[in-house]
Amino acid sequence: xxxxxxxxxxxxxxxxxxxxxxxxxxxxxxxxxxxxxxxxxxxxxxxxxxxxxxxxxxxxxxxxxxxxxxxxxxxxxxxxxxxxxxxxxxxxxxxxxxxxxxxxxxxxxxxxxxxxxxxxxxxxxxxxxxxxxxxxxxxxxxxxxxxxxxxxxxxxxxxxxxxxxxxxxxxxxxxxxxxxxxxxxxxxxxxxxxxxxxxxxxxxxxxxxxxxxxxxxxxxxxxxxxxxxxxxxxxxxxxxxxxxxxxxxxxxxxxxxxxxxx
Numbered sequence: 001x002x003x004x005x006x007x008x009x010x011x012x013x014x015x016x017x018x019x020x021x022x023x024x025x026x027x028x029x030x031x032x033x034x035x036x037x038x039x040x041x042x043x044x045x046x047x048x049x050x051x052x053x054x055x056x057x058x059x060x061x062x063x064x065x066x067x068x069x070x071x072x073x074x075x076x077x078x079x080x081x082x083x084x085x086x087x088x089x090x091x092x093x094x095x096x097x098x099x100x101x102x103x104x105x106x107x108x109x110x111x112x113x114x115x116x117x118x119x120x121x122x123x124x125x126x127x128x129x130x131x132x133x134x135x136x137x138x139x140x141x142x143x144x145x146x147x148x149x150x151x152x153x154x155x156x157x158x159x160x161x162x163x164x165x166x167x168x169x170x171x172x173x174x175x176x177x178x179x180x181x182x183x184x185x186x187x188x189x190x191x192x193x194x195x196x197x198x199x200x201x202x203x204x205x206x207x208x209x210x211x212x213x214x215x216x217x218x219x220x221x222x223x224x225x226x227x228x229x230x231x232x233x234x235x236x237x238x239x240x241x242x243x244x245x246x247x248x249x250x251x252x253x254x255x256x257x258x259x260x261x262x
Contacts, residue, residue: 003027003028004028004029004049004050004118005028005029005030005031005046005047005048005049005050006023006028006029006030006031006048006049006050006051006052006114007031007032007033007039007043007048007050007051007052007075008020008023008030008033008051008052009033009035009036009038009039009051009052009053009054009057009062009065010032010033010034010052010054010080011034011035011054011056011057011058012054013034015054015080015103016032016034019052019080019107019110020032022107022108022110022111023111023114026111028114031046031048034058035057035058035059035060036057036059036060036061036062036064036065037059037060039051039053039065039069040068043069043072047073047075048073048075049076049118049121050075050076050077050114050117050118050121051065051066051075051076051077051078052078052079052080052110053065053066053069053077053078053079053080053097054079054080054081055079055083055088055092056081056082056083062079062081063091063092066079066092066095066096066097067095069096070095070096070185074183075121076098076117076118076120076121076186077096077098077185078097078098078099078100078101078110078113078117079092079097079099079100079101080101080105080110081100081101081103082102082103082104083102089102089223093187093223093226093227094226094230096185097185098117098120098185098186098187099113099116099117099187099223100223117186117187120187120189120190120212121186157169157170158170158261158262159262160196160197160259160260160261160262161259161260161261161262162196162199162244162255162257162258162259162260163177163235163244163257163258164176164177165177165182165235167192167193167196169193172189174189174192174234182234182235184231185227187212187223187227188230188231188234190211190212191211191212191224191227191228191231192231192235194208194211194212195208195245195253196259198255199255199256199257199259200254200255200256201254201255202248202252202253203252203253203254204251204252205225205252205253207252208224208253209223209224212224212227224253228245231245232244232245242256243256244256244257
């Protein structure tokens, strides 16, 4: 497997140098861009596996860069920003970011989040680049909650079906009832897989945060709620039908559709 390539979009020279040093020291290949326009030039020539984007760029809003990356590429996106407004965090996740790291930041935490997003990007794809360091074990869910379904004999994960949809955990794909592919961010895919694997069980926000982001995620992180809302818009095509993902008041979320495993 080749080393993952990371695009760093950051206009602050000192922060850019620090992040490059941390990521390069961990073995990653880093492409740097001090502006949004330069970032677009870079992605025209190369295909990063993950982009780290500052929101306060000199020539364009970082959210516009995130949107453009989502339209052009299938890659992980982490927002790195000094903006403290919680709405900025929510909007960043809504436009397609997989994670949001506020400034000032701990370099080791940023590195851990980079590795986490890359692990989720293609968990079973043999041709995708991977981080050079071994992945930390996934945080366990509470007792009596089943773990991820066993890996098949060919080395890939199982395939799940619900209400005409097909979720391929090996190919990292969600296939619509009409046969087309539904685009999901890495965070959305990981969250949907966790819900589908545990269909019929109520999972709290904290449990889902542990699965998608790890134990170090702040308790006020509402990214699960944002991603649940996005998933509902994508898979709940009939507003009059019973909800596929139910909100259980004061408890969490439950995947209510009947799931079969291929």
